[in-house]
Amino acid sequence: MSKVVERKPLTFLEKTYLPQIVGGLKITLQNAFRPKVTLQYPEERPPIPEGYRGVPTLVRDPNGREKCVSCQLCEFVCPPKAIRITPGEIPEESESVHVEKGPEDFEINMLRCIYCGMCQEVCPEEAIFLQDIYSVVGTTREEFVYHKQKLYELGGTLPDEHYKWDKKKAATERAAAGGHH
Amino acid sequence: MSDNGQTKMVPINIDGKDFEVPEGMNLVDACESVGVEVPHYCYHTHLSVSGNCRMCLVEMGTPMRDRATGEPIMDDETGKQKIGWMPKPAIACASKAAPGVHIKTQSELTKSCREGVMEFLLANHPLDCPICDQAGECRLQEFATDYGRGFSRYVEEKNVKPKRTVLGPRVTLDNERCILCSRCVRFCAEIDKNPVLGFTERGSHSTLTCYPGTQLDSNYSLNTVDICPVGALTSTDFRFKMRVWFLKPTKSICTESSAGVNTEVWSREGKLYRVTPRRNDEVNDSWMTDSGRMLYKMVESEARMQRFRIDGQVCTLGNAVLRARELIQLGPVAYVASGHLSVEEQAMLRKLVEKEPGSVTFVGHTKEGDGRLITNDRTPNVRGGLVTGLIKELPVAELDKLRRQLESGEIKTVVCYGEDLTKAGIPSELLKKANLVYLGTHRNATSDVARVLLPTLTVFEKTGTFINQQFRLQKFYQAVPGPAGLMPDVYILDALLAECAGGAPCRPTLEQIWQDLAAKVDILAEVKFNKIPETGLLLDGSAYAGLPFCEGSGWHFEPQRELAATSKF
Ligand code: SF4
Ligand code: SF4
Ligand code: SF4
Ligand code: FES
Numbered sequence: 001m002s003k004v005v006e007r008k009p010l011t012f013l014e015k016t017y018l019p020q021i022v023g024g025l026k027i028t029l030q031n032a033f034r035p036k037v038t039l040q041y042p043e044e045r046p047p048i049p050e051g052y053r054g055v056p057t058l059v060r061d062p063n064g065r066e067k068c069v070s071c072q073l074c075e076f077v078c079p080p081k082a083i084r085i086t087p088g089e090i091p092e093e094s095e096s097v098h099v100e101k102g103p104e105d106f107e108i109n110m111l112r113c114i115y116c117g118m119c120q121e122v123c124p125e126e127a128i129f130l131q132d133i134y135s136v137v138g139t140t141r142e143e144f145v146y147h148k149q150k151l152y153e154l155g156g157t158l159p160d161e162h163y164k165w166d167k168k169k170a171a172t173e174r175a176a177a178g179g180h181h
Numbered sequence: 182m183s184d185n186g187q188t189k190m191v192p193i194n195i196d197g198k199d200f201e202v203p204e205g206m207n208l209v210d211a212c213e214s215v216g217v218e219v220p221h222y223c224y225h226t227h228l229s230v231s232g233n234c235r236m237c238l239v240e241m242g243t244p245m246r247d248r249a250t251g252e253p254i255m256d257d258e259t260g261k262q263k264i265g266w267m268p269k270p271a272i273a274c275a276s277k278a279a280p281g282v283h284i285k286t287q288s289e290l291t292k293s294c295r296e297g298v299m300e301f302l303l304a305n306h307p308l309d310c311p312i313c314d315q316a317g318e319c320r321l322q323e324f325a326t327d328y329g330r331g332f333s334r335y336v337e338e339k340n341v342k343p344k345r346t347v348l349g350p351r352v353t354l355d356n357e358r359c360i361l362c363s364r365c366v367r368f369c370a371e372i373d374k375n376p377v378l379g380f381t382e383r384g385s386h387s388t389l390t391c392y393p394g395t396q397l398d399s400n401y402s403l404n405t406v407d408i409c410p411v412g413a414l415t416s417t418d419f420r421f422k423m424r425v426w427f428l429k430p431t432k433s434i435c436t437e438s439s440a441g442v443n444t445e446v447w448s449r450e451g452k453l454y455r456v457t458p459r460r461n462d463e464v465n466d467s468w469m470t471d472s473g474r475m476l477y478k479m480v481e482s483e484a485r486m487q488r489f490r491i492d493g494q495v496c497t498l499g500n501a502v503l504r505a506r507e508l509i510q511l512g513p514v515a516y517v518a519s520g521h522l523s524v525e526e527q528a529m530l531r532k533l534v535e536k537e538p539g540s541v542t543f544v545g546h547t548k549e550g551d552g553r554l555i556t557n558d559r560t561p562n563v564r565g566g567l568v569t570g571l572i573k574e575l576p577v578a579e580l581d582k583l584r585r586q587l588e589s590g591e592i593k594t595v596v597c598y599g600e601d602l603t604k605a606g607i608p609s610e611l612l613k614k615a616n617l618v619y620l621g622t623h624r625n626a627t628s629d630v631a632r633v634l635l636p637t638l639t640v641f642e643k644t645g646t647f648i649n650q651q652f653r654l655q656k657f658y659q660a661v662p663g664p665a666g667l668m669p670d671v672y673i674l675d676a677l678l679a680e681c682a683g684g685a686p687c688r689p690t691l692e693q694i695w696q697d698l699a700a701k702v703d704i705l706a707e708v709k710f711n712k713i714p715e716t717g718l719l720l721d722g723s724a725y726a727g728l729p730f731c732e733g734s735g736w737h738f739e740p741q742r743e744l745a746a747t748s749k750f
Binding site: 098 | 339
């Protein structure tokens with residue numbers, strides 16, 4: 001059975017629209033005198049909270065050594081497969097030849113990255129960090145594929161707790177000098 | 182083995198469950214065959230037992246008997262024979278399956294043994310898994326997770342040893358990772374019969390080295406890398422190229438020679454990274470040659486043919502096939518092929534020959550083998566040509582007859598499948614005059630003068646079968662896609678056949694080709710492509726026993742005629 005919906009005719013006051021206009025003006029005026037919250041981006045920038053997950057970047061240790069050893073664990077764990085690494089051997093004449101392995105190239109496709117932070121979590125060398133960069137711009141797809149050099153530029157240097165490889169090198173030198181074998 | 186050649190099965194008891202295993206089988210293998218893992222490092226099925234790693238310790242016992250009378254001692258509670266457990270754990274790898282053996286692989290004692298062994302092995306281990314190529318297929322990683330303590334109590338300084346010792350042209354050693362299991366040493370001494378490896382120094386200073394003045398340079402050296410349970414021995418070619426967890430293994434067959442070595446081809450996203458042996462106890466055990474491992478490089482070679490061409494001009498498959506048909510029908514035609522073709526391709530080629538008759542010759546590629554896994558016949562599938570009926574005679578090295586026929590104008594068209602005719606005694610001036618249709622994967626002096634070029638795929642890019650020297654039919658699978666626009670050889674042959682017969686190409690599946698073969702060839706009557714076991718199917722090659730095949734004896738192979746000769750005495 002069909003139901004009949006009753007439509008009440010507008011009252012006289014409603015027909016004048018005045019109560020609605022007054023109500024609307026009240027809200028407008030209230031907001032006009034509230035303190036301003038809008039940031040004038042890009043001149044003004046928001047403060048980035050601790051633990052923010054921005055663009056993944058590669059970092060160096062305080063001695064300027066690139067920390068990534070191209071173990072490809074981040075490439076493996078990355079859910080949208082944004083990372084692509086070309087592993088390589090560190091040349092004999094390099095300072096860090098004792099590390100043996102480093103990335104020849106390291107690409108992260110920022111259009112694919114979902115900023116989940118898994119790469120940072122999995123990295124055994126503490127070499128990749130999602131820092132405070134949030135604005136990713138470009139006009140072509142290629143521009144969004146960040147290569148090794150750019151990732152290091154964005155990453156900069158972070159403090160290191162372990163100096164694992166430096167210790168390794170020192171131990172090797174001690175052994176070579178006839179110390180603990 | 183008992184007298185009738187059948188392996189006797191004996192009852193053994195693992196963790197309270199009864200199993201039947203072949204008598205005399207090593208207990209580590211016996212456990213594996215019934216799905217129980219006994220972790221081990223130094224034991225390898227195809228090497229002697231050295232028993233030095235102690236990882237395989239288990240509790241072991243045998244049914245008790247009265248010493249005086251020999252009567253079984255019964256346990257009154259269970260009504261079964263009492264088990265005399267040894268007071269201390271024993272290594273499973275040094276024991277063989279014998280009737281009634283009882284072992285415990287899950288007891289507290291066994292577990293604490295494993296934890297102890299793992300702790301000692303890891304005490305001086307560098308823990309550099311992030312840069313180690315073995316990570317992902319490392320026994321140390323696997324067993325540390327499954328049987329280790331999970332944390333380290335070792336606070337002293339770890340040993341430091343050389344990390345990039347070059348042992349030979351293809352093998353690099355990381356001494357810190359070596360757990361001194363001696364598998365590589367035993368391989369060199371027992372299998373390769375070239376005992377160059379050994380240990381020097383003592384205790385935790387022990388170091389694997391080559392004897393002074395020698396290096397690990399045999400053509401079987403990379404097998405040491407495969408059997409090294411940790412990342413100590415690494416392949417210089419594969420070093421730091423790709424983590425193994427990205428690589429997809431595909432079963433394949435090595436095309437180096439007619440031994441038909443079973444292999445695994447490792448690829449990622451259409452790129453090949455390495456080739457390793459696949460165990461087949463009837464053919465190559467667990468081994469393969471270093472030279473065979475490098476064959477994958479031909480896939481990316483500069484000389485790869487990528488396009489269909491007529492007189493040097495790029496064209497479509499349709500046009501190329503059309504032109505090929507015209508040339509074939511022009512004049513008396515001769516076909517030249519070889520044992521590089523798979524059985525299916527040989528079957529298709531035979532159909533083409535039946536439609537457009539001409540002589541079929543295989544070019545032989547003989548070169549002295551090594552009496553092991555490289556035979557004198559450097560093609561994988563000459564016997565396929567015989568079995569499919571494509572050829573009646575063995576391959577020849579020099580195509581003298583064809584040369585004379587070309588010179589006299591008796592033959593006008595040559596269909597050449599992957600062979601360089603200039604190397605088989607036909608000068609290229611002569612070929613230029615003939616109508617040459619060339620099918621093959623790579624450019625060579627012959628393809629350069631061909632009128633029609635039909636590029637084909639390499640063994641890594643298609644699926645098929647080969648028949649090795651033992652008449653063992655073995656399957657290989659496609660590991661990577663071929664270059665864009667190319668298709669499996671059988672499709673090209675099918676297109677050519679359809680063009681000649683005036684029908685539409687039917688693109689036969691391998692199953693269809695095999696149905697056809699089964700109907701035509703007696704010894705293949707029972708064979709179904711999908712049912713060919715991964716370890717191969719031994720065919721009855723007695724019909725060809727009289728042919729003077731060029732293979733000499735090698736691993737798992739004795740030439741027939743010599744057997745016949747010896748059996749006379
Ligand atoms: S943040 Fe997540 S999605 Fe982005 S690169 Fe790292 S793992 Fe991949
Ligand atoms: S960033 Fe870390 S996880 Fe990724 S390859 Fe480098 S070392 Fe490995
Ligand atoms: S190099 Fe490998 S195979 Fe050889 S002894 Fe050491 S761990 Fe064993
Ligand atoms: S496998 Fe048994 S002792 Fe090493």
